[in-house]
Amino acid sequence: MIGGQARLKRRLLGELVRDNLEQIRGGVPGRRRRRVLGNLRLLALALLPLSIFAPAGSVSPARPQPAAVRAAAAAPPPAVSAAAPAAAAAGVPAPLPELRPSDLAPIDPAVFPLSVERVVLDPGHGGRNGGTTTSSGLVEKDLTLDIARRLGELLRDEGFEVLLTRDDDVEMSLEERADFANREAADLFVSIHLNWIEGGARGVETYFLGTTDDPSLSRLVAAENRGSGYSQADLRRLLDELYASLREGSSQHLAAALQRSLLRSLRTVNPAVEDRGVKTAPFIVLMETDMPAVLAEVSCLSNEEEAELLTRPLYRQYIAEALLAGIRSYAAGGRAPDDVADSKGTHS
Amino acid sequence: MSDEQEQDRQPDRGADKGAEKSKPQEVRVGIDLGTSRSSITASNGQRHVVESYVGWPADMVARKVLKRDVLIGGEALEHRTMLDLYRPLEEGLIKEGSTRDVAAVRELLRHLLQLAEAARDGGKGSEGPKVRAVVGVPAAALRVNKQSLRKAMSDLVDSLIIVSEPFAVAYGLEALLHTMILDIGAGTADFCVMRGRLPTEEDQRTLTTAGDWLDQQLEMLIRERHPEASFTIHMVRDWKEQHSFVGDPKGPVKVSVPVSGRPTEIDITEPMRQACEALLPPLVETMFDLLSRVDPEYQERVRNHIVLAGGTGMIRGIDKVLEHELEQLGGGKVRRVSDPVFAGSDGGLSIALEAPDADWDRLST
Numbered sequence: 001m002i003g004g005q006a007r008l009k010r011r012l013l014g015e016l017v018r019d020n021l022e023q024i025r026g027g028v029p030g031r032r033r034r035r036v037l038g039n040l041r042l043l044a045l046a047l048l049p050l051s052i053f054a055p056a057g058s059v060s061p062a063r064p065q066p067a068a069v070r071a072a073a074a075a076p077p078p079a080v081s082a083a084a085p086a087a088a089a090a091g092v093p094a095p096l097p098e099l100r101p102s103d104l105a106p107i108d109p110a111v112f113p114l115s116v117e118r119v120v121l122d123p124g125h126g127g128r129n130g131g132t133t134t135s136s137g138l139v140e141k142d143l144t145l146d147i148a149r150r151l152g153e154l155l156r157d158e159g160f161e162v163l164l165t166r167d168d169d170v171e172m173s174l175e176e177r178a179d180f181a182n183r184e185a186a187d188l189f190v191s192i193h194l195n196w197i198e199g200g201a202r203g204v205e206t207y208f209l210g211t212t213d214d215p216s217l218s219r220l221v222a223a224e225n226r227g228s229g230y231s232q233a234d235l236r237r238l239l240d241e242l243y244a245s246l247r248e249g250s251s252q253h254l255a256a257a258l259q260r261s262l263l264r265s266l267r268t269v270n271p272a273v274e275d276r277g278v279k280t281a282p283f284i285v286l287m288e289t290d291m292p293a294v295l296a297e298v299s300c301l302s303n304e305e306e307a308e309l310l311t312r313p314l315y316r317q318y319i320a321e322a323l324l325a326g327i328r329s330y331a332a333g334g335r336a337p338d339d340v341a342d343s344k345g346t347h348s
Numbered sequence: 349m350s351d352e353q354e355q356d357r358q359p360d361r362g363a364d365k366g367a368e369k370s371k372p373q374e375v376r377v378g379i380d381l382g383t384s385r386s387s388i389t390a391s392n393g394q395r396h397v398v399e400s401y402v403g404w405p406a407d408m409v410a411r412k413v414l415k416r417d418v419l420i421g422g423e424a425l426e427h428r429t430m431l432d433l434y435r436p437l438e439e440g441l442i443k444e445g446s447t448r449d450v451a452a453v454r455e456l457l458r459h460l461l462q463l464a465e466a467a468r469d470g471g472k473g474s475e476g477p478k479v480r481a482v483v484g485v486p487a488a489a490l491r492v493n494k495q496s497l498r499k500a501m502s503d504l505v506d507s508l509i510i511v512s513e514p515f516a517v518a519y520g521l522e523a524l525l526h527t528m529i530l531d532i533g534a535g536t537a538d539f540c541v542m543r544g545r546l547p548t549e550e551d552q553r554t555l556t557t558a559g560d561w562l563d564q565q566l567e568m569l570i571r572e573r574h575p576e577a578s579f580t581i582h583m584v585r586d587w588k589e590q591h592s593f594v595g596d597p598k599g600p601v602k603v604s605v606p607v608s609g610r611p612t613e614i615d616i617t618e619p620m621r622q623a624c625e626a627l628l629p630p631l632v633e634t635m636f637d638l639l640s641r642v643d644p645e646y647q648e649r650v651r652n653h654i655v656l657a658g659g660t661g662m663i664r665g666i667d668k669v670l671e672h673e674l675e676q677l678g679g680g681k682v683r684r685v686s687d688p689v690f691a692g693s694d695g696g697l698s699i700a701l702e703a704p705d706a707d708w709d710r711l712s713t
Contacts, residue, residue, distance in 0.1 A: 008524055008544055009702060015546035016699070017707040020509050023494055024711070281645060287525065287544065 003182055004288025116331035118161040120186035122285060123148035124193035127171025132196040134307045141169065143310055144192045147298065150320035151192075158328060178288035188254065188327065189293035191285050194310070195276075195300045202303035203274030204266065206259040207295040208251035209286035250292035252278070258296050258326035265322035266299075270309055273299075296323065374478040375466040377505075378696020379457070380513060381483055381497075383437045383535030384559060384585075384659060386456060389693040390464040391701060397689050398422070398459060402452035403431030420459040425582065437535060454500045461504060479505040480708050482696035484513035487538040487552040498713065507708045511699060513692050514540035515547055517657045520695025521685065526649040528638065530631070530670075530682075531692070532661035534559035537631060539638050541650060553638055557630045559660035563588060565626050569619035577605040577614055587616065594624045595665040624663050632673045639677065651680030657691045 123144035125131035131140025145166070152162040163184055165177040172180075181189045195205065255278045266273045276297070286293045298319045299306045309315040376391040387397040398421030405411035405419075410430035419427055436452035461467035466479050481504075483497065494510045501508055511519075514529040523529070524542050531538040539553040567584045570577065583605070591601040601617040635654075642650050651674055656667055667682040674680030685691040 005522060005524070009519070009522075012519070012524065012544075012546055013699065013703050013707070016509060016511060016515075017703065017711065019546060020711055023498070023510065281643075284525070 003290055004178060004284075008287065116160070116187045116327075118163065118184065118186050119155055119188045119190065119327065120163050120165060120181040120184060121148040121152055121155075122165040122177050122181070122189065122191040124191060126166050126169055129171055132194060132301045134301055136307070138301060138307055138310060140194045140301060143194055143301075143316065145169070146313075147316050147319050147323075148192050150317055151190075151323050154320055154324040155327065158324070160327075160331075174284035175288060178285050181293070182288075182290045186289075186291050188330075189285070189289045189291055190254075190258070190323065190327070191283075191293070191295040192323075193295060193297050195297040196302040197300055198302065200303060201274065201276075202270075202272060202300045202306050203276040204259065204262045204299065205276035205279055205297045206255040206262070207279050207281045207283060207286065207297075208255040209248060209280065209283070209293065247290075247292055251286070251294055254292050254326070254330045255294040255296075257330040258294060258323060261326035261329065262296070262298060262319070262322045265318055265325065269315065269318055270306065272305070298323070374480065375464070376480045376697065376700035377461070377464055377466050377482070378516065378693040378698070378700055379460060379481060379483045380516070380690075380692030380696065381437060381453075381457070381485060382533050382659075382692075383435070384533065385689070386460060387690050387693040388460040388464045388466075389690055389697040390466055391697065392465060394464040394466075395690055395693070396460065396463040398456070398463070399425055400437055400456060401425050401428075401433060401435055402455045403428060403433040406430055406432050418455050420455060450496065450500055453497070454504070457501055457504055467504070480507045480700055480703075481505040482509045482511055482516065482700040482703075484511055484516040484692045484696050486533075486536045487512045487514055487540055487547070487554050502713045505713055507711045508713050509699065509703065509711055511696065512538070512540065512547060512552065514538045514552070514657070515542075516693075516695035516699065517655070517685065517691045518542045518695070520691060520698045521655060523653065523655055526646050527653040527655060528635070528650050529655050529657060530635065530661060532558055532627075532631070532656070532658040534659065537627075537634075537658075537660070539634055541638055541642060550641065551638075553634050555630050555634060557627060558658075559588075562592075562623050562627055562660065566616075566619055566623035569622055570614075570616055573616075573619055574605075574614045576607050577612070578607065579605045588620070588623075589659070591616075591620055592624050592660075593620065593664040594628065594669050597621065598664070624666075627660075627663075628666075628669060628673075632670065635670065635673075636677065648678065651677060654680060654682045655685060656682055657685045657688055659688060662688050 123141070125141035125144060127141075129141065131144070133139045145168075148164055149167070152164060155162045163180075163186065165180050166172055177191070178189075195203075259275070259278050263273065263275050281295075283295050286295060299310055301307050301310065374391075378389045380387045382400055384400055385397050386400045387395070389395045401421060401424040403419045403424035404417070405414050411417070414427060414430060419431060424431060424433060432448075434449060434452040436449040436456065458467060461479065461481075466477065481501065483501070485494065485497065497510060498508060513533075514531045517531055518524055518527060518529050518540065525544040527542045529538070529540045529542065531540075535556070535558055537555040537558045539555075540547050541551045543551060563581055563584050566588055567579075567581055570579070570584065583603075587601075587603050591603075597617050597620075600615055601620050602613050602615050604611050604613050606612070639647055639650060654670070654674075656662075656670075662684065667684055670682045671680060674682070687694070
């Protein structure tokens with residue numbers, strides 16, 4: 001079974017079980033808001049054992065704790081309903097306490113310092129799947145391959161190990177692309193595409209995995225939930241979810257770095273280029289890859305001026321160099337302050 | 349066709365790993381509880397489908413003739429003249445306020461579990477394998493319906509997960525992302541857009557214009573055209589299952605009915621077409637409405653991954669008509685599930701097999 005699909009199924013099973021437990025407890029069956037809060041509770045529980053697993057020294061005891069953990073340690077569980085004692089007396093499990101977004105703080109990816117060595121580049125489309133095509137005969141699959149090859153050269157010069165999902169005009173399914181990156185244990189996955197937007201728009205946009213632009217989803221938090229009844233199996237699932245959230249955070253920072261770099265570089269030769277933002281979307285290649293992954297729409301083929309620019313090797317080289325700068329920035333610090341500011345600015 | 353004939357054994361599917369075949373320690377089952385038919389797929393390889401009818405002998409004479417306290421499925425339908433016959437799942441849900449209907453659902457479920465060798469005569473706790481069940485219900489099932497079902501099953505199984513039927517179908521097909529499931533059964537037509545999350549209200553729609561509604565339309569149209577003919581709704585249902593179509597017929601649809609007691613052949617091609625095509629406008633309207641609510645970026649993908657399930661979804665030509673209608677939105681692809689009878693229960697079993705033991709323990713009945 002494909003790893004991403006297995007993860008998705010595991011997550012859905014977790015949601016289904018929680019929904020059924022709510023039925024048994026007499027709660028309102030799953031709605032979006034409740035499920036988000038449910039995830040927050042689970043992640044909060046998952047955070048606690050991290051201090052057990054973390055190697056000595058990797059997290060300093062003096063390091064400030066996330067606000068939510070501090071709050072949970074210092075205060076009684078928030079907002080337990082007045083009915084809870086009566087329910088407990090009746091032998092009915094009390095509902096879990098509600099968490100407010102304001103109680104929550106982001107998980108800091110810096111507690112998992114990771115290096116970037118192997119990068120998989122994914123030139124969009126290929127073979128019979130040409131992608132978008134202009135009336136002048138410019139085909140997306142050819143341009144993405146050219147940009148990926150240029151970027152590959154640049155990354156190798158910088159010392160990265162680079163692999164391309166395709167280095168020729170061949171057709172590959174989205175799952176095959178993600179499988180390739182997973183099999184090769186890539187540290188980063190960058191999928192390169194060109195946009196097509198009706199109405200003459202132009203610009204660049206970069207995606208990372210997500211289902212919503214709700215900022216509360218990118219600020220997953222901690223709070224203690226002792227006595228919640230969660231089992232060892234839950235804990236394994238929670239840790240999976242925790243990893244997923246960290247990967248989301250890394251992907252978001254990579255997306256922000258690429259977007260910022262693309263804009264900065266391309267505006268020097270194409271001043272009208274628009275910032276279409278860092279966005280979340282459940283693209284298959286982002287869903288099914290196991291590492292930080294982004295999909296960059298590096299130009300708009302539907303815009304006549306950008307299509308004309310894309311015919312020039314120099315412009316494609318600009319794009320490749322902009323992507324290089326973004327990857328380099330991410331790999332060097334992972335989280336430069338302006339990257340974070342960018343990502344928040346375009347994401348909220 | 350009797351239940352035994354309808355049985356479809358597949359010993360390889362999810363057979364208990366390492367368990368002694370004759371005495372498995374645990375059986376996991378997926379159940380599609382339908383208005384018209386209910387099916388079960390079990391981890392011991394058993395698969396069965398029964399008509400969702402339950403009947404109790406109407407009087408002492410009937411009890412003596414039938415020598416049974418309760419009859420289920422096709423057998424109940426066959427002896428319906430001697431029975432108080434119940435079809436307990438109106439529009440896919442347990443009818444509220446009727447203790448006899450709750451009892452009928454229990455009998456139906458017990459029968460399914462017995463067919464699948466997953467039942468214990470003494471109920472939960474008695475000798476026999478531990479039973480863990482996933483039961484599919486219509487997308488629109490309310491909490492009260494689910495709780496009725498949970499209550500009805502409390503001593504039949506050890507643990508229970510209730511799931512929306514289209515989700516079970518999607519899970520079984522591994523069509524969990526950018527897919528629309530259109531599950532047209534007898535009681536309801538369930539729509540569900542899979543977005544990689546547990547479907548919420550906004551992802552789902554349920555129509556009650558489904559197979560039963562079609563039967564009523566067809567009965568009315570045939571009576572208008574052939575007022576002299578004598579027939580029942582059960583006969584109409586059989587004709588529909590054999591001959592339903594939209595678009596062009598394969599040939600004239602002719603059936604035999606008594607007219608003044610004499611078997612007479614009548615042509616029901618046009619009533620059949622009209623009744624089947626009357627289903628289409630609400631289906632298309634609802635499909636378009638749900639599609640319009642999908643993130644614009646994924647609408648094309650969803651349009652190209654529409655899965656048709658359920659008995660009524662197998663009407664000949666319905667997939668092509670829906671594809672034709674989708675051309676208004678830029679085109680789309682509608683495919684049928686390969687095994688409409690068991691798609692829901694197979695999906696339920698997939699969930700049952702993949703749910704971790706610890707979760708099952710928490711969901712004990």
